[in-house]
Amino acid sequence: MPTDRRRFLAGGAGLALAGTGPLGLAAPALAQPAGARVLKFIPQSDVTVTDPIITTAYVTRHHGYLIWDTLYGFDEDFNPQPQMAEGHKVEEDGKRVTITLRQGLKWHDGAAVTAKDCIASIRRWAARDALGQVLMARTDALEAPDDRSIVFRLKQPFPMLFSALGKPSTPVCFMMPERIAQTDPNQPIREMIGSGPFRWKADERVPGSRAVYERFADYVPRAEGTASWTAGPKRVNLDRIEWHVIPDASTAANALANGEMDWWEQPTADLQPTLRRNRNVVMEIPDPTGLCAIARFNHLHPPFNNPAIRRALLGAVVQGDYMTSVIGTDRSLWKDGNGFFPPGTPLANEAGMEALNSPRDMEKVKRDLAVAGYKGEKVVLIAASDFPSLNALAQVGNDMLTKAGMNVEFVSTDWGSVVQRRASREPVERGGWSMFFTFWAGLDMINPGVSQSLRGNGQQAWFGWPTMPRMEELRNAWFDAPDLDAQKKVAQEIQQLAFQEVPYLPLGQYFQATAYRRNISGVPKGFPMFWSVQKTA
Amino acid sequence: MFAYAIRRIVATIPVMAVVALFVFSLLYISPGDPAAVIAGDQATPQDVERIRASLGLDRPYLVRFGEWVWNIVRGDLGTSIFTNLPVSTMIAQRIEPTLSLMVITLFLAIGIAVPMGVVAAWKQGTWIDRAVMGFAVLGFSVPVFVVGYLLAYVFALELDWLPVQGYTPFSRGMWPWFQNLILPAVALGGVYIALIARITRATMLEVLQQDYIRTARAKGVGQSGILFLHALKNAAVPIVTVVGIGVALLIGGAVVTESVFAIPGLGRLTVDAILRRDYPVIQGVILLFSFVYVLVNLLIDLLYTLFDPRIRY
Numbered sequence A: 001m002p003t004d005r006r007r008f009l010a011g012g013a014g015l016a017l018a019g020t021g022p023l024g025l026a027a028p029a030l031a032q033p034a035g036a037r038v039l040k041f042i043p044q045s046d047v048t049v050t051d052p053i054i055t056t057a058y059v060t061r062h063h064g065y066l067i068w069d070t071l072y073g074f075d076e077d078f079n080p081q082p083q084m085a086e087g088h089k090v091e092e093d094g095k096r097v098t099i100t101l102r103q104g105l106k107w108h109d110g111a112a113v114t115a116k117d118c119i120a121s122i123r124r125w126a127a128r129d130a131l132g133q134v135l136m137a138r139t140d141a142l143e144a145p146d147d148r149s150i151v152f153r154l155k156q157p158f159p160m161l162f163s164a165l166g167k168p169s170t171p172v173c174f175m176m177p178e179r180i181a182q183t184d185p186n187q188p189i190r191e192m193i194g195s196g197p198f199r200w201k202a203d204e205r206v207p208g209s210r211a212v213y214e215r216f217a218d219y220v221p222r223a224e225g226t227a228s229w230t231a232g233p234k235r236v237n238l239d240r241i242e243w244h245v246i247p248d249a250s251t252a253a254n255a256l257a258n259g260e261m262d263w264w265e266q267p268t269a270d271l272q273p274t275l276r277r278n279r280n281v282v283m284e285i286p287d288p289t290g291l292c293a294i295a296r297f298n299h300l301h302p303p304f305n306n307p308a309i310r311r312a313l314l315g316a317v318v319q320g321d322y323m324t325s326v327i328g329t330d331r332s333l334w335k336d337g338n339g340f341f342p343p344g345t346p347l348a349n350e351a352g353m354e355a356l357n358s359p360r361d362m363e364k365v366k367r368d369l370a371v372a373g374y375k376g377e378k379v380v381l382i383a384a385s386d387f388p389s390l391n392a393l394a395q396v397g398n399d400m401l402t403k404a405g406m407n408v409e410f411v412s413t414d415w416g417s418v419v420q421r422r423a424s425r426e427p428v429e430r431g432g433w434s435m436f437f438t439f440w441a442g443l444d445m446i447n448p449g450v451s452q453s454l455r456g457n458g459q460q461a462w463f464g465w466p467t468m469p470r471m472e473e474l475r476n477a478w479f480d481a482p483d484l485d486a487q488k489k490v491a492q493e494i495q496q497l498a499f500q501e502v503p504y505l506p507l508g509q510y511f512q513a514t515a516y517r518r519n520i521s522g523v524p525k526g527f528p529m530f531w532s533v534q535k536t537a
Numbered sequence B: 001m002f003a004y005a006i007r008r009i010v011a012t013i014p015v016m017a018v019v020a021l022f023v024f025s026l027l028y029i030s031p032g033d034p035a036a037v038i039a040g041d042q043a044t045p046q047d048v049e050r051i052r053a054s055l056g057l058d059r060p061y062l063v064r065f066g067e068w069v070w071n072i073v074r075g076d077l078g079t080s081i082f083t084n085l086p087v088s089t090m091i092a093q094r095i096e097p098t099l100s101l102m103v104i105t106l107f108l109a110i111g112i113a114v115p116m117g118v119v120a121a122w123k124q125g126t127w128i129d130r131a132v133m134g135f136a137v138l139g140f141s142v143p144v145f146v147v148g149y150l151l152a153y154v155f156a157l158e159l160d161w162l163p164v165q166g167y168t169p170f171s172r173g174m175w176p177w178f179q180n181l182i183l184p185a186v187a188l189g190g191v192y193i194a195l196i197a198r199i200t201r202a203t204m205l206e207v208l209q210q211d212y213i214r215t216a217r218a219k220g221v222g223q224s225g226i227l228f229l230h231a232l233k234n235a236a237v238p239i240v241t242v243v244g245i246g247v248a249l250l251i252g253g254a255v256v257t258e259s260v261f262a263i264p265g266l267g268r269l270t271v272d273a274i275l276r277r278d279y280p281v282i283q284g285v286i287l288l289f290s291f292v293y294v295l296v297n298l299l300i301d302l303l304y305t306l307f308d309p310r311i312r313y
Helices: A002-020 A058-067 A115-128 A130-137 A161-166 A249-257 A269-276 A307-314 A319-327 A362-372 A388-403 A415-421 A469-480 A484-501 B002-029 B034-039 B045-055 B061-073 B087-122 B127-141 B144-158 B174-208 B211-218 B223-260 B266-276 B279-307
Strands: A038-042 A072-074 A080-082 A085-091 A096-101 A139-146 A149-154 A198-200 A210-215 A240-244 A281-284 A291-297 A378-384 A407-413 A435-441 A504-510 A514-517
Touching: A038 A249, A058 A198, A058 A210, A072 A161, A080 A085, A080 A161, A115 A130, A115 A139, A115 A149, A130 A139, A130 A161, A249 A269, A249 A514, A249 B144, A249 B223, A269 A281, A291 A319, A291 A388, A307 A362, A307 A484, A307 A504, A319 A388, A319 A504, A378 A388, A378 A415, A388 A407, A388 A435, A407 A415, A415 B034, A415 B266, A469 A484, B002 B061, B002 B279, B034 B045, B061 B279, B087 B127, B087 B174, B087 B223, B087 B266, B087 B279, B127 B174, B144 B174, B144 B223, B174 B223, B211 B223, B223 B266, B223 B279, B266 B279
Parallel strands: A038 A240, A378 A407, A378 A435
Antiparallel strands: A072 A080, A085 A096, A096 A149, A139 A149, A198 A210, A210 A240, A281 A514, A291 A435, A291 A504
């Protein structure tokens, strides 16, 4: 019998090794270039969806900028600059715009980039993007008279054209080969072929765990200028970038501290003090537009279908409370006094800000709610308990509404359930909702063209479905504004109106730090981009 | 016994059918929407609706269930909604780390726990017995993630002996592979060691009271011979039973351990799939786990005959 047991154990070990070894299940191929040319990066989450057009997820945008390029980039002053485009010509009083592609651009499969590819890409992107839809609605024809020329024949001049093509807010207008760009805009693409500075290593992809990008040897950076956000020459100093998904924040911090990883995109607030004390780690705020937190109302049902009730709650908002709950007491990491455009961006203004900046008085809020006609209707607040920052916002919001005397039902669930429930247009007694909390990157609120939560197109609007015809008129006026001064005037009117209609409550702006090892340099401002990053051994 | 094994394997089919029905129905009624996750936070409701329709998620329950079952019968576990990869491919990518972790944990746990339990029974009532039982209580009480963090802090950050996280495939060398699994296996093995050590001690105590042990002593058999040849062999059936039941513990523990040590295994695949409502992946992984559990139990039943020849099927 002992002999049988030994045989059994030996067999078990053999089975285990066969299952884990080269004769067992296939392991992804792994190349091992020199350490200084390989960057190990911990993204905010996995690239769950790899098609940057079908989703608005930020992590997919960052993945997108590695693989695909754009006709125009955005510099740090928020101005569009030619990127794949060599330049452009505006004729016929702004109704004909010809964009010329740079020479020598290639796709990762070796084919040349042509104007036809770009037109198919623009069309697919425009089907998914709000600004793109405005652009196409104002376009009579989009033509490719030759391989390098893209011609827009416009119904009327559209000053925002280059901004639309270059904006980094999601979805970004990435250029793809025509055969890929012809994919249904509601179906994800299957091939990751771009003309960007890095190639996708499909053979090394492990969904949920790892994504790998390899330098594209045939990438042609712009010859002139300096890299600034998504504009300027994209000069690559790395051979390979590995994204390692580490879902546990403590493990990610330890991996960075131990030198197993080079860069952690979003260290959590509680671990930032520890990382700051580490001499081998640098922490900084990369995106000056930050993240803007909001409380979104459901405008279809009581009580928040009443603008006076929404307005009354502006008096209860203490942005500092919300921001402290999300990012802590360090004032360098958040700003209050945040209106409907992110502080520090061109359209930020003071119109109507007294609604948020005046002294807070909860008794007055209660009186205003009563005058507005609030009769104790149930407020269903849906909160994502698995998303720490959103959960913190919801907890403070719950407290605020309760103190204001509202009848709150706090529904704590996971984010996946929140995104499903918020799509319901039913009243609360039939599974609907009244309010949820989220945040937007400042870049996605930077102007009325990209700001989804400012739209007032009713049933077609973002979740909450506010109907604000005047807001839509002002948005169109902003598109037609010929210069920045004219745009600023319209933005002031928009903000004034927003304080009357209150499509959502602005809860403050906070800044997400990023952390990387001291041997890394050239980390760009904005979101994670990798073309100017250098690593020393 | 061969006929018995065949009968048991055939009997897994209705079990798997019930599991399949249960899993599919549970996911169907649970809240969440993969289309909303794909579209992203900034997408409009219209975008989400269009994606839902294009994925076929708006079709009736029976149609979707029928299609899924038909595909499984043909050996197709389906395709991930998010990655567009076959579920079988995703499982194949992830099974090596989980299998490695479980095998190492199993060997570690049995290698430590069985001698511990035997010694504790032999030294019943002494400080050794109390120390072993104290360790067992600790193993039961301290959560896997706490042990994981402590181990990572001491052995990776302070001593710099082992990596904090990650997994290296076996194909890249045995030591790199093993190095990444030491801390996770120790963290995961704690509960398992405690469980096996306790059951070994209890069973051994019972066996050591038997007449044949007294006879063996009278015949002059040495202490180690009595413990490991006579007593342990007869105590093996309950121990093997617990080892088998513990596989479920390992599967559950692997989910936490893989997250703490960033190991790209089936546990993390399951959690990720649940969070984003990737239904085909959840269904495929749960089916696999159920199948493995049924097979392990079958294996344990067959092992009984090795340890106790009186058992016949």
